[in-house]
Amino acid sequence: MVxxxxxxxxxxxxxxxxxxxxxYKEDAYNGNAYNGNAYVEMSGICxxxxxxxANYQVRLSVRQGEIHAILGENGxxxxxxxxxxxxxxxxxxxxxxxxxxxxxxxAPKDAIDQGIGMVHQHFKLVEVxxxxxxxxxxxxxxxxxxxxxxxxxxRETCAKFGLDIDPDKKIYELSVGEKQRVxxxxxxxxxxxxxxxxxxxxxxxxxxxxxLFDILRKMRAQNCAIVIITHxxxxxxxxxxxVTIMRRGEYxxxxxxxxxxxxxxxxxxxxxxxxxxxxxxxxxxxxRPVLEIKDLTAIxxxxxxVLDNMSFSVYGGEILGVAGIAGSGQKEICEIIAGLSKAxxxxxxxxxxxxxxxxxxxxxxxxxxxxxxxxDRLGMGLVAGMDIVANVMLRSYQKKKGAFIDxxxxxxxxxxxxxxxxxxxxxxxxxxxxxSGGNIQKVLLGREVDLxxxxxxxxxxxxxxxxxxxYHVYNVLSQQKEAGVAVLFIGEDLDVLLQLCDRLMVMHGxxxxxxVDPAKVTKEEVGLLMLGHKPxxxxxxxxxxxxxxxxxxxxRGNREASEKNSEEGAGRD
Amino acid sequence: MIKITRKAExxxxxxxxxxxxxxxxALAAAGLIMAIIGYNPLEVYSQxxxxxxxxxxxxxxxxxxxxxxxxxxxxxxxxxxMTFWNxxxxxxxxxxxxxxxxxALHYGHLSPWILLPAMMAAGVFCGAxxxxxxxxxxxxxxxxxxxxxxxxxxxxxxxxTYLQYGPWKEGGFPKIPTFTANAVLPSVLGxxxxxxxxxxxxxxxxxxxTKAKLGYEIAVIGESPTTARYSGxxxxxxxxIAMALSGALCGMAGMIQSSAVEKTLSEGFTxxxxxxxxxxxxxxxxxxxxxxxxxxxxxxxxQGGSFLEISLRISADMAKMLQAIIIFFVxxxxxxxxYRVRFGAGDKGAAAAAAVSAAAEPTAPxxxxxxxxx
Numbered sequence: 001m002v003x004x005x006x007x008x009x010x011x012x013x014x015x016x017x018x019x020x021x022x023x024y025k026e027d028a029y030n031g032n033a034y035n036g037n038a039y040v041e042m043s044g045i046c047x048x049x050x051x052x053x054a055n056y057q058v059r060l061s062v063r064q065g066e067i068h069a070i071l072g073e074n075g076x077x078x079x080x081x082x083x084x085x086x087x088x089x090x091x092x093x094x095x096x097x098x099x100x101x102x103x104x105x106x107a108p109k110d111a112i113d114q115g116i117g118m119v120h121q122h123f124k125l126v127e128v129x130x131x132x133x134x135x136x137x138x139x140x141x142x143x144x145x146x147x148x149x150x151x152x153x154x155r156e157t158c159a160k161f162g163l164d165i166d167p168d169k170k171i172y173e174l175s176v177g178e179k180q181r182v183x184x185x186x187x188x189x190x191x192x193x194x195x196x197x198x199x200x201x202x203x204x205x206x207x208x209x210x211x212l213f214d215i216l217r218k219m220r221a222q223n224c225a226i227v228i229i230t231h232x233x234x235x236x237x238x239x240x241x242x243v244t245i246m247r248r249g250e251y252x253x254x255x256x257x258x259x260x261x262x263x264x265x266x267x268x269x270x271x272x273x274x275x276x277x278x279x280x281x282x283x284x285x286x287x288r289p290v291l292e293i294k295d296l297t298a299i300x301x302x303x304x305x306v307l308d309n310m311s312f313s314v315y316g317g318e319i320l321g322v323a324g325i326a327g328s329g330q331k332e333i334c335e336i337i338a339g340l341s342k343a344x345x346x347x348x349x350x351x352x353x354x355x356x357x358x359x360x361x362x363x364x365x366x367x368x369x370x371x372x373x374x375x376d377r378l379g380m381g382l383v384a385g386m387d388i389v390a391n392v393m394l395r396s397y398q399k400k401k402g403a404f405i406d407x408x409x410x411x412x413x414x415x416x417x418x419x420x421x422x423x424x425x426x427x428x429x430x431x432x433x434x435x436s437g438g439n440i441q442k443v444l445l446g447r448e449v450d451l452x453x454x455x456x457x458x459x460x461x462x463x464x465x466x467x468x469x470x471y472h473v474y475n476v477l478s479q480q481k482e483a484g485v486a487v488l489f490i491g492e493d494l495d496v497l498l499q500l501c502d503r504l505m506v507m508h509g510x511x512x513x514x515x516v517d518p519a520k521v522t523k524e525e526v527g528l529l530m531l532g533h534k535p536x537x538x539x540x541x542x543x544x545x546x547x548x549x550x551x552x553x554x555x556r557g558n559r560e561a562s563e564k565n566s567e568e569g570a571g572r573d
Numbered sequence: 574m575i576k577i578t579r580k581a582e583x584x585x586x587x588x589x590x591x592x593x594x595x596x597x598x599a600l601a602a603a604g605l606i607m608a609i610i611g612y613n614p615l616e617v618y619s620q621x622x623x624x625x626x627x628x629x630x631x632x633x634x635x636x637x638x639x640x641x642x643x644x645x646x647x648x649x650x651x652x653x654x655m656t657f658w659n660x661x662x663x664x665x666x667x668x669x670x671x672x673x674x675x676x677a678l679h680y681g682h683l684s685p686w687i688l689l690p691a692m693m694a695a696g697v698f699c700g701a702x703x704x705x706x707x708x709x710x711x712x713x714x715x716x717x718x719x720x721x722x723x724x725x726x727x728x729x730x731x732x733x734t735y736l737q738y739g740p741w742k743e744g745g746f747p748k749i750p751t752f753t754a755n756a757v758l759p760s761v762l763g764x765x766x767x768x769x770x771x772x773x774x775x776x777x778x779x780x781x782x783t784k785a786k787l788g789y790e791i792a793v794i795g796e797s798p799t800t801a802r803y804s805g806x807x808x809x810x811x812x813x814i815a816m817a818l819s820g821a822l823c824g825m826a827g828m829i830q831s832s833a834v835e836k837t838l839s840e841g842f843t844x845x846x847x848x849x850x851x852x853x854x855x856x857x858x859x860x861x862x863x864x865x866x867x868x869x870x871x872x873x874x875x876q877g878g879s880f881l882e883i884s885l886r887i888s889a890d891m892a893k894m895l896q897a898i899i900i901f902f903v904x905x906x907x908x909x910x911x912y913r914v915r916f917g918a919g920d921k922g923a924a925a926a927a928a929v930s931a932a933a934e935p936t937a938p939x940x941x942x943x944x945x946x947x
Contacts, residue, residue: 340803361805381803383796394804396795397786404784 002373003085020307027434036095038114039064039225039395040085040194045094047080051182054080055091060244062194067216069236069257072246072439073467077230081246082196085227087111097346098194117187118196123179125171132167134175135186157188159217176326177208184215195219197229200234204328206494207526213239214273231269231467233262234495245269270468276475281482281504286316288352290338290455290486291368296346298332298510299392306332308510309346314455319477319499321518322490325530330490330511339363350455364395370455381444388425389414391432391449417446421472448474456480459490474500494523508532587859588910592639592856595906599899604896611813612887616815617902620908624880625873632879633764636836639872641666641826644653645850646857646864649801650823652704653784654859655794655815661722663847665700665820671733672699674749674838677831678741678916681753688755700824701817705728712809726847734840741838753780758833765833779861791815823847852900868938871896886935 003440038061045054052325053076062068072078083089085096096103104109125134132151154167165181165418167172174182180200185259187195197216201209216226216239230236236243239256245252245268252268257536266274291314300308307329314320324330335341337348339360348356355363384389393410414428421442425435430441445461449508457475462470477500481487491497506513506529513529579909604614625635645662652659672695680688707721736749743750777816782788790811795799801808835842853871857863878892 077801091594359805359807360803361807364805381800383800385796386792390789390792393789397789398805403786405786405789406786539659 002160003472007104009336016551018204022448023571028259037100038062038229039099040079041095041100043095043097045096046092047077047084047086047089048092048330054453055084055249055250058246058249059096060085060251062225062227063256064193064225065220065223066241067228067239067321067416068440069240069243070227071231071236071243071265072229073231073269074271074436074469076246077249078246079198080249082118082227082229085111085194087118099440107137112187112190112192115191115193116196117194117535119180119183119187119198119200121198121200121202123183126173128170128516130168130170131165131174131182131185134171134182135167135189140401145401152187154185158185161188161215161222163188175207175208176203177211180208180212185428190562192224194227194230196226199231200228201230202492205325205530206523207531209235211555232493233265236265237262247271247318266467266473274471275466278471278496278499279478280500281478283315283318283481284484285318285502286484286486288315288350289313290316290351290547291488292347293337293349294348294349295335296333296336296348297344298329298336298341299344300332301460306510307336307343310510310512311505312505312512312515314488316486317481318502319481319487319489319500320515321497321504322488322507323497323504323526323530324492324507326492328507329531330459330507332510334457334490337363337368337457338384362397364451365430367454368393369448369451369456382432382440385431387431388428388435388443392417392428392450395451413447413450415441417450419446421446423478440472442469444471445476449480453485456489457488457490460492461489462496472497494526498523498526500510504531578646583658591906591910592903595902599895599902602902603895603898604855606898607891610644612885617881617885617887617891620881620884621874621877622623624877624884627880629664629763631876635873635876636764637770637830638844638875639868640765640771641846642850642853643832643865644767644774644826644829644873645823646650646854647774647861647870648700648819648826649854650782650857650859650864651778651791651815651822652819653854654788654795655791655810655812657703657708657711657816658719658724659816659819660719660848660851661704661725661820662826662850662944663843663845664722665703665728665823666830666843667726667729667733668703668715669696669700669824669837670831670835670842671827672696673742673828673831674752676909677752679714680740681756683782685754685755687834689758692756692832696824696828696831697821698824701821702828704816704820704823705813712812730840730843733838733842736838747920749838751776751866752927756832757828757836759926760891765829766831767833770825770829774825775861775865777894778822782859782861787811787814812922847856849896852896856900856903 004281008551040060042058042060045055045058045060046053058081060068060070060075060081066421067166068076070081080089084091087108089500090104090106096105100115103110104112105114105341111117124136132154134151135154151167154165157163158165161182161184163185165178165185169178171179171182180203184195184197188411207475216228219226220241226239228235237313240257242254243260243265244254244255245265249271263273293313293552294482295385296307296310297305300306308341310329310333311321321331322333331342336343336356339355339358339362350363350366350368353366355366355368356540358366374417381394389407389410392414393405396413398407400409412426414555417423418428423435423446425439433442435443441461441463446459448456448458461473461477474496477487477489479537481502489497489501491500492512498521499564502519503515504521504526505515506526509532513532513534516526516529593852599617604618607614607617611832624631626632636725645666648665649659649662673692676688676692676695680691683691689715703725704722707716709726710716710721711718738747740750760766761769780788782792790801790806793804793806794808794811798808801811826846830842830846832840849871850868853864853867857867878895881887881891882889
């Protein structure tokens with residue numbers, strides 16, 4: 001991993017001069033005429049889905065050589081807007097102009113033919129194909145694949161923007177960051193002059209994010225227009241030149257990033273001032289751990305060790321955060337604790353009793369509650385096609401006696417959750433999949449918290465949530481902690497993990513790398529641990545180490561401090 | 574060039590209108606085919622109606638098809654609600670008939686008060702066993718329930734044929750003996766009393782699917798087995814119970830058909846009703862009251878169709894063709910509910926790209942097979 005970082009940093013430094021890669025389509029509007037003026041101009045855009053007004057009189061103007069952030073809460077219409085710019089939807093009203101010329105797209109292909117490409121949050125790559133095959137799939141390349149020549153062309157495109165990928169590697173061999181780069185190259189290779197990225201950093205480590213931003217800056221230098229959809233404010237501040245803010249399907253404003261700040265942006269986005277501080281109350285932890293995991297090992301479907309001798313404890317009244325690259329064993333640990341899958345060895349004691357081998361319902365009855373938000377949000381824990389009442393009842397209907405469902409009880413609970421967590425829905429009888437992502441998550445978390453568990457496991461609870469809703473979730477977790485609940489919080493956003501958690505466990509490849517004190521560790525150090533690099537003071541740093549440290553600007557003093565805070569599982573590497 | 578874009582989700586009312594329109598269009602299309610092969614479609618349709626409702630005898634004959642259709646569809650609905658594609662209603666019905674016939678032939682001298690419940694129990698048991706086999710194979714070995722239930726139909730049907738031509742034949746004739754009068758369900762209001770059972774079962778299944786814990790669990794499994802597992806539902810157990818129930822209902826249909834209508838067991842006594850039930854269930858959108866409605870329509874269609882053979886000398890297959898056309902149109906109408914199709918000039922490849930974008934939409938509910946991909 002660090003080797004790749006090294007390679008890409010090296011390549012980036014050397015190749016920014018290689019401007020004239022011939023794989024890159026120079027289009028007719030490539031002059032400087034539109035610098036400073038809008039290259040992409042959308043105006044008066046309206047889009048309705050049935051009764052839902054997704055976009056109303058929205059405008060957007062993006063210049064060449066600009067990184068333009070679109071900031072908006074979930075459901076504010078920014079994805080709809082981008083879907084119209086990329087030809088997935090057609091607007092009901094309004095005009096799209098490209099380089100001053102009106103255009104109309106009826107299919108994604110129309111848009112890419114005009115040089116507008118999008119990198120989606122969930123990559124659209126064929127896992128068993130090589131990067132090259134994915135890049136050329138669907139593009140006009142004639143009958144023959146022209147293997148070597150194409151590899152060369154791709155390498156040249158990559159070099160031009162400091163993108164580091166091996167065109168002949170299969171997708172499943174690549175890391176998340178590399179897959180994303182393949183997506184970007186795919187768009188560039190098809191001649192994209194406007195690149196739209198939807199939540200590009202959601203799945204990246206801090207190091208990968210930094211790399212991505214370097215790439216975007218290079219593209220900006222090459223006069224590309226870049227649109228990035230995000231709701232991470234610090235990223236908006238760091239990378240963008242201008243920001244367009246949207247709220248509830250309407251255009252609010254476009255401002256220059258240098259002339260604004262996070263607070264003002266949040267206020268525009270949410271429509272009211274939002275307190276962005278997470279108040280971390282000191283933890284009053286229980287003496288005995290609520291959950292004690294020892295030497296837990298699990299074998300995956302291909303015989304690989306998805307959990308490798310994990311040991312950790314969660315105490316009542318604390319939030320134990322879990323950081324790690326996606327697929328480091330987070331899902332497996334959740335599933336084993338909840339009784340959904342089997343462990344190959346080790347033990348999991350809940351309040352002193354072994355729970356490995358119990359059925360999910362028995363574990364639930366003992367007071368373990370889990371709200372796992374998977375990538376598709378609805379796959380686990382919720383039933384998309386049923387209404388809120390049916391979903392709320394899912395975890396409690398079995399406690400009631402008799403053969404029938406107590407609809408009134410369910411309805412009452414659902415109404416309670418809807419009002420307490422401010423779920424916006426026409427009624428509790430509304431089908432869940434018609435709600436927005438944030439509201440769906442509120443229902444899920446509200447239901448789990450409502451069970452008054454002794455252990456609350458929550459994985460990615462704010463995935464896809466807007467700022468207001470996210471902070472609401474953090475507050476709920478803090479309240480649970482203060483009420484003495486042991487909270488295991490598996491998260492993605494390192495900033496939040498560091499602010500919210502009392503202790504932070506970093507996982508890599510199914511192992512506990514370290515358990516650190518969030519108050520005494522830097523983001524970069526956690527990032528390194530996530531990549532599987534355990535700092536060992538006293539060991540001579542190899543060239544790789546050195547580079548990685550240099551790359552992330554690590555702080556040795558802090559690292560040593562964190563060393564003292566490490567717990568069980570620290571000695572392994 | 575044709576362009577296809579996704580629409581917002583249609584309301585219930587719109588869906589209903591589309592369904593009715595689809596049936597009307599299907600009748601028109603079938604009428605066209607009739608006209609092409611030289612029959613006056615209006616005459617054919619009026620003969621179908623006359624055949625289904627024209628006399629007291631024909632009405633009774635219609636009910637002989639409607640009653641098993643209702644019960645079979647209820648059985649299919651329980652399985653479908655769980656997205657367990659049980660298309661083995663035909664075989665489960667045959668086995669139900671076998672169970673009932675076994676009791677009727679061996680204990681025909683008993684009082685009907687004992688005999689009929691015993692026949693029902695045997696029919697229900699055999700139907701349930703026949704459905705349990707694919708359920709267990711599915712839960713143990715993750716076999717495709719569609720294939721297994723389909724194949725088991727043929728085993729069941731051939732088993733009946735074997736009985737008729739072998740061990741159970743009467744004298745030298747390949748015919749199973751007629752049941753004693755004690756083994757025949759009595760008539761109530763001129764129609765065999767199966768209708769009372771059908772109505773009671775309709776109410777029962779309706780309550781099961783809308784009010785009972787088991788029905789709720791079945792629905793959760795149908796929507797998302799992972800969620801069901803996670804929320805502590807004993808998924809395997811519920812699948813087994815629901816399939817037993819599904820098979821039991823189909824078995825009950827078999828018992829009623831052999832006892833009240835055929836008064837014996839014969840090869841072909843299921844008459845494809847188990848397959849028609851898949852259609853009626855789907856058209857009723859798995860709702861028990863809806864099933865009664867669709868079963869009426871299709872039962873009358875079948876009866877009216879067989880009447881065509883006598884009145885117009887058209888093969889009864891005309892009615893089957895009509896069934897198939899209705900299915901095509903109704904499934905097709907679901908596509909038009911979800912997608913907007915525009916005709917107009919466009920560059921080549923645009924439609925293909927649109928289709929790709931439609932496929933990329935994760936929530937796109939495909940017509941029939943959409944739920945199958947779980």
